Every structure is written in C-alpha cells, then in structure tokens.
Amino acid sequence: MTKNWDEYHRVEKRALNLFERLGYKVFDINKTMERPARNSEHEVLLLDNLKKGIKRINPWISENNLNKAVNMIRPARIKATNLLEANEIIYERLVKHVSVLQDLGQGKKNQTVKYIDFEDPDNNEFLVMNQYKVKGRENIIPDIVVFINGIPIGVIECKVDTIDEPEEKAIEQLRRYQNIREYDLEEGAEQLFYTNQVLVAAWKDSASASTIGAPARQFKAWKDPYPSTIDNITKLVGEEPTMQDILLYSMFKKERLLDLIQNFIVFEREGNGIVKKLARYQQYRAVCKAVERIKNARKLTERSGTVWHTQGSGKSLTMLFLALKLRRMKELENPTLLIVTDRRDLDEQITGTFKKCGFPNPIRAKSVKDLKEKLRLDAGKTIMTTVQKFQERDNDKYPVLSEDTNIFVMVDEAHRTQYKDLAANMRRALPNACYLGFTGTPIDKKARSTIRTFGTYIDTYTIEESVEDGATLPIFYEARLADLRVEGRDLDKLFDRIFKDYTDEEKQKIKEKHATEKDIAEASSRIEKICLDIIEHYESKIYPFKAQIVTVSREAAAKYKETLDNLNGPESAVIISGDRTDKGLIKKYITTGDERKELIKRFKDYHDSLKFLIVCDMLLTGFDAPVEQVMYLDKPLKEYNLLQAIARVNRRYDNKNFGLVVDYYGVFDHLKEALEIFNKKDIENAVTPVKDEKPRLERNYRGVMRLFDGVNMDNLDQCILAFKEEDQRIKFKNAFKAFARSMDIIMPDPIADPYREDLKKLGKIYKAVRNHYRDKNLNIKGVGDKVKKLIDKHIMATDIKILSEPVSILDEEKFEETINEIRNKETRASEMEHAIRNEISIKIDENPAYYQSLKERLEELIERRKQGMLDFAEQIEEMKEIINDIRNVRSKAERLGLNEKEFALYELLVDELEPYYTEEVADPPVKYNAGKQSRTDIKINEKVKNLAQSLINELEDMAVFEWYKKEIVLKNMRRKIKLSLAGYKEFRNKLDSLTTKIIKLARNILMMML
Secondary structure, three states, X not given: OOHHHOHHHHHHHHHHHHHHHOOOEEEOOOOOOOOOOOOOOOOOOOHHHHHHHHHHHOOOOOHHHHHHHHHOOOHHHOXXXXXXXXXXXXXXXXXXXXXXXXXXOOOEEEEEEOOOOOOXXXXXXXXXXXXOOEEOOOXXXXXXXXXXXXXXXXXXXXOOOOOOOHHHHHHXXXXXXXXXXXXXXXXXXHHHHOOOOXXXXXXXXXXXXXXXXXXXXXXXXXXOOOOOOHHHHHHHHOOOOOHHHHHHHHHHOHHHHHHHHXXXXXXXXXXXXXXXXXXXXXXXXXXXXXXXXXXXXXXXXXXXXXXXXXXXXXXXXXXXXXHHHHHHOHHHOOOEEEEEEOOHXXXXXXXXXXXXXOOOOXXXXXXXXXXXXXXXXXXXXXXXXXXXXXXXXXXXXXXXXXXXXXXXXXXXXXXXXXXXXXXXXXXXXXXXXXXXXXXXXXXXXXXXXXXXXXXXXXXXXXXXXXXXXXXOOOEEEEEOOHHHOOOOOOHHHHXXXXXXXXXXXXXXXXXXXXXXXXXXXXXXXXXXXXXXXXHHHHHHHHOOOEEEEEEOOHHHHHHHHHHHHHOOOXXXXXXXXXXXXXXXXXXXXXXXHHHHHHHHHHHHOOOOOEEEEEEOOOOOOOOOOOOEEEXXXXXXXXXXXXXHHHHHHOOOOOOOOOEEEEEOOOHHHHHHHHOOOEOOOOOOOOOEEHHHHHHHHHHHHHHHHHHHOOXXXXXXXXXXXXXXXXXXXXXXXXHHXXXXXXXXXXXXXXXXXXXXXXXXXXXXXXXXXXXXXXXXXXXXXXXXXXXXXXXXXXXXXXXXXHHOXXXXXXXXXXXXXHHHHOOOHHHHHHHHHHHHHHHHHHHOOOOHHHHHHHHHHHHHHHHHHHOOXXXXXXXXXXXXXXXXXXXXXXHHHHHOOOOHHHHHHHHHHHHHHHHHXXXXXXXXXXXXXXOOOOHHHHHHOHHXXXXXXXXXXXXXXXXXXXXXXXXXXXXXXXXXXXXXXXXXXXHHHHHHHHHHHHHHHHHHHXXXXX
C-alpha cells in the first residue's frame, strides 16, 4: 500500500484542505509543529486564543472579569455529575452568555459577556488542529478538533475508507474518547467534550454527525447543503464533492456553524437522563426555507406555507427549531407563537417536547376563555392549544382577538385540522397571522385542502427519503386469513362462514339483529380464529418486539383482550376511552388517563412483559414507540388515517430491520383505492408486500453462496480456512448479513422455506469463523432476533466445540480438548495462532513488555512458516511453548519472588534497560520471558526487582478509591515514581516518558484492587 492510501492522505488531509478553503486557520502537524500554546495537555481550551476572543467581542472587559469569564467555561471548574450535564451548563453560557459585575461609568452593574459573536462571524477566530492530544483517564489524540475563539466545539474522527465499517469504527472511537461505551470502563478524556457541539465520523466517501452521548444509530449523513448547492462545493474543492465534503461544508461553513449552535441544538429530558439533539439536514432546510419565505414575502398571505415531513422523521423537533429561530429573530421584535394540535394527547405531547427541550416558558391554554385572554393579552408568548378551543356558542361569530402581524401559528397534523369551522374561527380571530402547516402525510393530489389552506410547500421529506437516510424503517405488509377478511367480500357469504355452526333459524335471528360489516368484524368466532393466528405469528416472527392490534370498535377491542387471555397469549392491555354510560365488556376495560400513561410506559419498555396494546382509535397518530414492530390491523382505514396508523411501526430500534402491518380486514386488498387521493410519487414505497422482498432475497442468497465456490460447505475446516484473510471475512460478513436480513423480513412465510437450511448452515459457519479468528467484527448484531434464534438453536444441536464461545488458552483442559478435536493440522495451527493473539491482546495492557515479546516471537514464527522454514506440525510445537509462557506468568513471577503486579513492572523496567546496556555494558541483563533464565541473570537484575517491589507497594498505598480520576493523587504518584527512578543512572534520561508508562501500567494493574 502506498503512503497516499493511508488515513491521513485519503481522509484527514482532504478535510483539512476543505477547512482551509472555508477560511479556517489550519494547523496540520504533518506540515508544521507550530501550534497555539497550551498550559498542559490536560487543558482542552486554547486559553490565549479564548482571552483574545473575549476581549475582541467585549472590549470593555477588565482583566479580573476576563479571568472570571474564562473560568466559567473551563471544564475543570464545572460542577456536574456527568458529561451531558456539564455540556448543557457550558452550552447555556456559550449561547445565552454570562454576566459579570463591572463599572462602565455608571456604577457597578451586571454586564453581558459573550464568548462567541453569533451576529458577526468575522468577529470570531475559527481554527482547526489535527492530532490534538488530550490527557485524561487515558491519552487521546482525535484526528481533527475544531475551535471557535479557542473553544473546542467539534471533533472529527477519520477512518480510511478501505477498512471494514469505517463509520462504525470511527463512532466507537468517539464514544471511547467520551468514556461512554460501558458503565464499568474508565477511558478517554471526557473533558474535551464539555464544550463540544458537533461530533463527526468521516471516511472520505461519506461522513455522519451527531452530538455527545449519541449511540451509533443517531449518527446521520448531511445530504443537502441548502441554502448552498453542490455546485458551490464543487467550485470550492475543485472536483466532484464526496458526501464527506458535503457534510463538512454544510455544517462547518462559518455562518452555518454559528446558526446550528445557536438555534438547532436542544437538550431533552428523557426519563432520569438528558439527551442532546442536533438538527438533521431536512429539519435545518425546512426551518431555513420557512424563515426565507417569511422574510421575503411581499404581502402577509405569502408568508404561510406547508411543511410535509413523513411520520417518524422528527417533525415535532422541526417545529421546535423553527420556534427557537423565530424567537431569536430581531426583525420580528418578540413575536407571539401559537402551536395548534387537534387532540389533547398531542397537545400534551408537543407541550412536553417544548418544555423538556428547555424552550422558554411555553404556556397551555386551559379553556376557550383562557385562550381568548392569552391571545388578547399575552403578546410575545408561546401559547399551546388544541384547535377545538376556537369554538363559539350559539352560532355567534368568533371575535377578532388580535390584528397583529407578528403572530405565527404553527399547526401540527395540518392535513386533518384546518378545513372546518374551527379553522375558520382561528383565521377570523387572527386575520394577519402567518400560518405554517406541518403534516406527516403527503398532500392529496387534488390540493383540495392543506395547500389551499396554508399555501404551497415550504419543504418536503418523503417516505422514501426517510427510509433511505435511515431515519425510519421500511414498512412491509401481509394479508392473512383471506376467508375472514371483511373488506371487499360478499357479506352474506362471510356471514355464513362465520356462523356456519348455527342453525338456519338462529342465523336468521342473528342476521336480523347483526348484519353490518362492523357486526361481522365483532363476531366472537371470527376474533377467536384471528387471535389464534396472531399468537402463532407473533411468537414465530415478532417476539420480543411489541405489537398493536387495531380493532373496528371498542366492543371488538374488549373481545380481543378476553380472547387473547383465554388462549394464554402474551400479556395485553386495552387502550380505549369511555364514560359512565358504558356497560358490559367495554366498561370493564375503560382506563383513566393515568392508567393509560402507565400502560403506555410499560409498553415502551423493551423488557416489560406487556407485549400487546389493543386499540380502536387511540394511539393511531402521534404515538412513538420504537419497540413496536407489528400492527395487526382489523379495521377499515384509508387515505391519511391509513398512512398515519401504519407509521407507528416505522421507528428505529436495535436489531429491528423493518416494520410490519398484518391485515385481517382486507384493507390491503385494495391498497391503490385506499391511497388513491395521493400522488403515486409521494407514497412510493410507503408500504410494500412481504412477497416483494423475494427477488432481493434471491440476490442476497446468490451473493453469499458465491463466496463458497470450490469449498465443501459440509467440511467446517475448509470453510474456516477459506476466510483466513481479513478482506474475505469482511465480504462474508456483509453478504451473510444482507441474506439474513431478507430472511428476517420474510420468515415464516413459505417463500423462505427453500433457504432455511442454508441459513442455518451459513450461521454455523459464520460463528465458527468468528470464534476461530477471534474476530469481534463478525457479530450477528442487526440480523434480527428470530434469525438469531434459528441459528442458535441449530448450533446448540451441533456437537462441535468451536461453535461455542472461544476457549481461552488459560483454560488448559478445555483448550486442549478443543484443539485435539481439530484433525486438520492447518486449522489446528490457525486456531492456536489466533487464540494466542487474542490472549496477548487481552493481557498486553497488564504486562506490556512481557506480552510484546511474546507477540514478536509469534510473528517471527508465522513468518518462518510462510517462508517454508517450518511445516504446520513444527509450527504447532513451537506455539505450544508460547502458550506455556502465557500460562506460566504467575510461576515465573513467583520464581523471582514477585507477585504478578510486581512482575509486570519488573518486565517494563528491564525492557527500558536494554538500550542502556546495549550501549554501555557488555553483559546486559536478560529479560525473563522464556523460562530459561539462569540464577546469575536473576542476580544481575536484583536491583530492578527491588525497585519494582518497592514502587508497586508505594503505589498501592496511594491508590485510593477512583485514584485515576484525582489529579492530586496522580501528581503525588508521578513525584514518587520520578524520585524512585532518579536513584538509577540507567533511568535518569527518560524520567518523564518512563513515569507516564508506569502510571498507565498502574492504572491497568491496580484497578482490580478497587
């Protein structure tokens, strides 16, 4: 590989060049070592740059207040219980500024100090540095750090695009830097992220971005550079831009970056924690377009318009970001914002979103009277209401409440709220307001409603775009139990089928009393057959995800609940409304608002035993439960109602590859008619028959099977050795997962039957290859739970040791048993080699010098075999010696009179002595790593042994609880180590570097004590 194919030349340098063209000061360590000064590598702020920036923006500030302002955002001075809390504190100070007491000629008063000039980008210093080292729990060196006025606000981790899953690896590294990977790990240098606003994973072909604390699934590409164009970027970079170029340009162009930080970041309370959210490209684009329309309108009516962003793509947050933007626009002079929904639960939901995200003082109108008073008197407020409050008794005309032009009405689910008297009342009350409609479903092709009411599209984000971006999942459907479907059937024939066990006389009486489609749908015998099918389908295809059953009536909902319970189905709950007049079954299942909230909370918990919610009309819109994978539909729905209902299953969740709608009513028999009011392009791929996955399944099957051309798939040794090269394992991983996902979508449909046996066989081979090569990248994450269960069940029935989890070479009995089971010598040698590699990778941090020497021995041995100097049998014998040296670490230490911790330090010190003795002394001490050292050798190293013992004892005494987080303890440890080393002339010229190595070693070997 040429040097120009490395990470720096292919990814990092390209990013730095783009920043330079955007007007940033770029400090590339590969071009110059000159960089802005820092007090130490523990300090993440560029203090000189920060002070100059504060003075430039606030020229009146005194030296004393300058230092106060600096300390107010200095990570070491922030009192917080975790990273996100600290980040929120600093974010508030960066965006909303801080105040200090200072006399500017009229006595001491609170004066506002700004860290960033959001109004004048040129009044700020923008710079980037690569390889920016920060010391924390461990040393980290992010590829690129972006600064505004010396404040690190962006971190970009680059990965060369030629490796497997570069995005995943870059995100994992960003999470490690933040110390958020696992609760029991202590790693990274999280203080760098106290001031961070944007995280980027970049790999040349593309890039994705998110915020601190975000899981991998929240990192998304930025596909549209609006309000710029691809042509603008092409001119800037001098060639066709990659997706990496587009993201970096779109998010880090100076004025854009300031806008994103100020107006498009929120902190939302979820449970007991905080989630930081940054706008995605479609949200940013929609807000910018709305603001442009408002600014450029020649008359008041031209300001209004419609935003269509498909269900599940973050529409509520788009409304919030627009509200934040409007609130901060000086030219609007403190506008009144009115947020309108058409249902109480949506009103509560969107009010909750605004409040949880820290929006300043949103207030809910409590009644019709309260709403009128607020609109008359509360200018400049943000008011939340339902459209139903725009009503007037006795057919009176609704009064004009305000003729102010500075009122902005944002209407949620605009397609269903704005075409009747209530909407007319709202427009009469606020004749000069700007009306902005937000809808999660496309506009009907006759434009009879939303567009006519609100104006033309401001922005659209289609179902297909959302799925392609990974914002939502594809929705599939299957129609089941054709004999029981109501829609489109001859009612008499269906009646006779359902009531076939009744006499003609009984049938006639029933028909006289109950003969409508609704009555047929509520028939107990029909519901029982459907429930039997639902239980079987759910347990074989959906579990452990959640399900929703949508029924034709409240009566039917109650019957479904009773029937599921009688059939010992999964735990279910009914969510229906009611009143005192309800009787019988319906009354039994009526719940209060608080009870419904508790049931919904349980349903949203992936681990809770409540698996089914049974509804009639409730929870079909605005209900967001990512754990829901299937909707069992037994109700006639069409047009907007159908699109909104099925979108309940499109939310993303780990190991969830798709959403599914199972149709028992017959809605999808006439899908074209059910959605005929929409343009075909707008609803493309809104919902797809499961059977349409068959061609993709066949392609994916052929793709994975091609990797086994010339390989006997019944010979596990051959299969394992076919993937000894990493690039072949990468191909296997990608091909197998694509095939497995298609199977996840189709099973248990009979279409999948011809591929089941090969899926099980491939799963067995996949796990064997993963275990043999100890390749953690070959995980089965994302293939779907039922595919996992199928593979695991097959493997459990297979009596092959290597299909269980890899056996450690330290488990001598089991390892020998596993090795002896492998008859092929090449496979046996390969198994031993990768077992040794894995053990070294685990142990090397605990004794780096010792295990590095073993690693070098292994590499030399493999090279000799490749050159034909050894055969596999000889390689196996020599590897046995290395295995014995790994197993015998404790006995080696004991023979020296050391414990394992002391031995690790001893080996490190001896390793540092080697260059000294090579240059100064004819007879250097020999490292104790081969089990053959003589008594004389041990004597030569006696002073090193004593030093190792005394240092470990002293460090153990100093290692209080969480000592590695306490700077005063670390400082005392460093002092003690340097004093001890200074007594040996061999170590005096490397005190700093050796002290750092010993502190790192101490962290690894002393953690087990605490």
